[in-house]
Amino acid sequence: MHTHIFENYEPNDKSSLIPLLQEVQSVYGYLPESALQEVADFVGMPLSRVYGVATFYNQFRLAPLGENIIRVCRGTACHVKNSANILLALENALNIKAGGTTRDRKFTIEVVNCIGACSIAPVMTVNDEYYGRITVKDIPNIVKKYSKAPKPKEVSITPEVGLV
Amino acid sequence: MKSFIEKCCDECWHSLDKPCDLFVRCCTEGPLCHHDKACVEKFAFLNKQLKNIEHDLPIIFIGMGTCGLASGALKVEEAIKAELVKLNINAIIQPTGCIGYCAREVIVDVKFPGQDRISYCEVTPKIVPKLIQRVFVEKGIFKEKLLGTFGKGTPEIPNINEIPFFRHQLKVVLENCGVIDPTSIDAYIANGGFKALDKVLRLMKPNEVIKEITDSGLRGRGGAGFPTGKKWEFAYKQKTDVKYMVCNADEGDPGAFMDRSVLESDPFRVVEGILIAAYSIGASHGYIYCRAEYPLAIVRLQNTIELCKKYGLLGENILNSGFNFELKIKKGAGAFVCGEETALIASIEGKRGMPKPRPPFPAVAGLWGKPTVINNVETMANIAYIINNGAEKYASVGTASSKGTKVFALSGNIKNTGLVEVPMGTTLNDVIFKIGGGIPDDKKFKAVQIGGPSGGCLPTSVLSTEVDYESLKQVGAMMGSGGFVVMDEETCMVDVAKYFLTFIQNESCGKCVPCREGTKRMLEIIERIPKSYRNTKNKLDELQRFKGVVHLQRLGDVIRDTSLCGLGQSAANPVLSGLRYFRDEYETHLYERRCPSHVCKELLTYSIDNTICTGCGVCTKKCSSDAIIGEKAQAHYIIEDKCTRCGMCIESCRFDAITAI
Structure with missing residues (x-):
């Protein structure tokens, strides 16, 4: 499933480790052990080193994720605007802790340091959709929207140029 | 000719195999290698087109940076397209970047051929029909959401650079942002x-x-x-x-x-x-x-x-x-x-x-x-x-040691959130009150956090400080990358220090001991301050908080002096600047066991005002510890011993009947 990824990279080039892991993760949503081993063989590094890199960076995860990934921004501006409560409300609504996945694999809550949309704090994203200036009262509606519908197609945020 | 890479005629020869050293000059002044009136006209026309000086159709610019998109720019674009189709109007829709005024996104500009570009703000899909009707059908100005014009200002339509948010700015880095097409x-x-x-x-x-x-x-x-x-x-x-x-x-x-x-x-x-x-x-x-x-x-x-x-x-x-x-x-x-x-x-x-x-x-x-x-x-x-x-x-712009301009990201409790570029030497006061518009909801200013986790929180007393690498360092903050988070009276400085230390602790790479262990100990000390110790039997544990605070300053100094990289060296700044300017707040937490800003949850007491409570029961469902009791349609009560002080009841109450003091 992920073997095509290797075609774009030179073997034994250690600098391609992080991009490779990123691509593997974009295929599976996480880093399966078997894939880690393959990446390690490809870049010519021991598995332990690859594991070291994979656990160092926040982006990589070693367990599968839910269908919908909710990212709650915990940057300074969001903190000042009470994002801690947003996170708490989400955790209560889904009955999981930040970093966890619901039992039905529908939702995963992640905490990110800053999405860079501080001007519309507090912010959270579900999959690739942004929700700015949210309050705790908005949480049930947002959760409901995604728990019913099947996973929406990834929304591309490249704007189209068009003539009407 | 639609782009500069196309040749104006056979004599022109810029290509990848045979690059022309005058290519860039040629694009705007060209052609330079040969004299042909037709070619000169072609270049001049293309330039005018690209600068949006000459165009047949009206152009609609939509701000589509991340903040614009997060505010719903895509939905606005759809609505505009639908409305144009409905009214059978021809126009070009051109996405641009962010002009910096994020508080007023989505920003939509309209430019008719031969007229000035006029900017509208806070556009939502709902008001798009009105906007299109007013601007395109009645050929007027949609005054309700007018921001300004890019041309000469009139008493009715101000020039965009004359409105308070832009007037005190000097744009060098952000000159093109939100104005030109970032993909071309x-x-x-x-x-x-x-x-x-x-x-x-x-x-x-x-x-x-x-x-x-x-x-x-x-x-x-x-x-x-x-x-x-x-x-x-x-x-x-x-x-x-x-x-x-x-x-x-x-x-x-x-x-x-x-x-x-x-x-x-x-x-x-x-x-x-x-x-x-x-x-x-x-x-x-x-x-x-x-x-x-x-x-x-x-x-x-x-x-x-x-x-x-x-x-x-x-x-x-x-x-x-x-x-x-x-x-x-x-x-x-x-x-x-x-x-x-x-x-x-x-x-x-x-x-x-x-x-x-x-x-x-x-x-x-x-x-x-x-x-x-x-x-x-x-x-x-x-x-x-x-x-x-x-x-x-x-x-020529700036202070003795810091030249040019600096971009700041205004956020937090401030009216005009967004990106601002000011000349070095502008005072913090000007940035917050003249450009930022002050604090919303008539609340009082408490502090501004400059420089992210490496910076510090500055109070009103030092707001006359000029933006400059050295002067910011002197007052205990630092330029950092330019984060500028404004905090009002409802922000607790102990909580902010705890927030930054948690962040630093999570992000410390773990290589050097002062940063890895020092920030951990520091966080433990800070975490003890806003604890209630209500159910603690071990009195020694409760007294530890005083002992910790005694060591805080020294611990901070050691971490600063001995860490390997900038992250550790500046890790203590949020705490040290807090101790320097907001010592009284730390002391209120420590001695009086209360949080003056009502933020530190453990120190709060929750109560329901039984004259307002309608007994709707929403809070009982939200309460994670079953601490709220009451009959339906009767006023509810909170059992203090059971309450975990999560604050969810306050957020869920539609009648504002719950208070935390």
Whole structure:
């Protein structure tokens, strides 16, 4: 499933480790052990080193994720605007802790340091959709929207140029 | 002719195999190699078109940076398209970047042929029909949401630069942001882009460029403020086969988003800066290390690099100067410490992003042991302006030690959130109250946090401080990358210190002991302060909080003096600046066991006002510890012993009947 990824990279080039892991993760949503081993063989590094890199960076995860990934921004501006409560409300609504996945694999809550949309704090994203200036009262509606519908197609945020 | 890469006639010959050294000049003044009236007209017409001076159809510009998109720019675009189809109106829809006024997004500009561009703000899909009706059918101005005009202002329609938010700004880096199409290299060239690169490659030697940058007094905008010219000179003097130029776009500071905005709204300017830097130090390879959390910025950068290659501005023999440069994007993987130079290098090399002791500095031995210059995005965006306008003009703005302008990301409890660019030397007061518009809801200003986790919180008493690397350091903050988070009276400074320490603790790479262990101990001390100790039987535990605070200052000093990299060295700043300016707040927490801002939950007491409570029962469902009781349609009560003080009941109450004191 992920073997095509290797075609774009030179073997034994250690600098391609992080991009490779990123691509593997974009295929599976996480880093399966078997894939880690393959990446390690490809870049010519021991598995332990690859594991070291994979656990160092926040982006990589070693367990599968839910269908919908909710990212709650915990940057300074969001903190000042009470994002801690947003996170708490989400955790209560889904009955999981930040970093966890619901039992039905529908939702995963992640905490990110800053999405860079501080001007519309507090912010959270579900999959690739942004929700700015949210309050705790908005949480049930947002959760409901995604728990019913099947996973929406990834929304591309490249704007189209068009003539009407 | 629709783009500059097309030839005006058979005599013209800029191509990748046979680059023309006058290509950039030719685009705006051309053609230069032959005299043909028809060709001159073609070029002039294309330039006018790209500058949106001459067009047949009305143009609708929509601000589509991340903040615009998050405010619903895509839905607004759809609504506009639908409305135009419905009314059978022809118009061009052109997405632009972010003009900086994020509080008033979505911003939509309309320009009719031969008229000035007029900007509207806070556009929602709901008001789109009204806007289109008023502007396109009745040919009037939609006054309700008018922002300003790009042309000459009148009493009714102010010039956009005359409205309070923009009046005190000086735009150098953000000049093109939100104005031009960030996906079009032609638009950038027509608006004076790549002129600096052209000048450098044709007329200047590397050491002359470095001298110009040194004379301009430009200092690194990433935070530490190292003179850029000096850094280049170190790398220039190294004699090796390969050198690297790296642009640091790993904007990890929570609360800073200027690099994202510049990359999304004017990516060509950054690439031009990188090219000039690479030429001066003699680098042949370069990287842009961009956060993975900025997907749109990465898309824009990829597009920029592709177009630059197509136009022969990246690759081999750039503009026939013999200068070769290859630029690649490296996506970060979410580690704050990777904003530090040596950690960033480790990350590009595919290792854990851990810093190394300096010296050797990266300018001597960096990426793969070769001389490497690492500059921040905003620094790079300044380069073209300096080359075009001269060091003297650049240095005429600013204070004695800090020249030019600085972009700040205003956020938090302030009316006009967004990106602002002010000349160095502007006072904090002006930024917060004149540009930022002050605090919303008539609340009182308490502090401004400058410089992210490495900076500090500044109170009212030092607001007359000028924006300048040294003066900010003196008052206990630092320039940082430019995060500017305003806090009102409802923000607790102990809570803010706890927040930053948690952040630092999570992001510490763990290599050096002072940072790894010191910040952990510091966090423990701070965490004890807002604890209630209601159910603690061990009195010793309760007394520990006093002991900890006694050591706080010394611990902070030791961490600062002994940590390996900037992250640790500045880790204690949020706490130390808090102790310096808000000691009374710490003391109220410690001695009186209460939080004056009603933020620290453990110290609060929750109660329901039984005259307001309708007994709807929403709070009982939200309460995670079953601490709320009451009959339906009767006033409810909170059992204090059971209450975990999560605050969910307050948030869920529709009648504001619950208070926390």
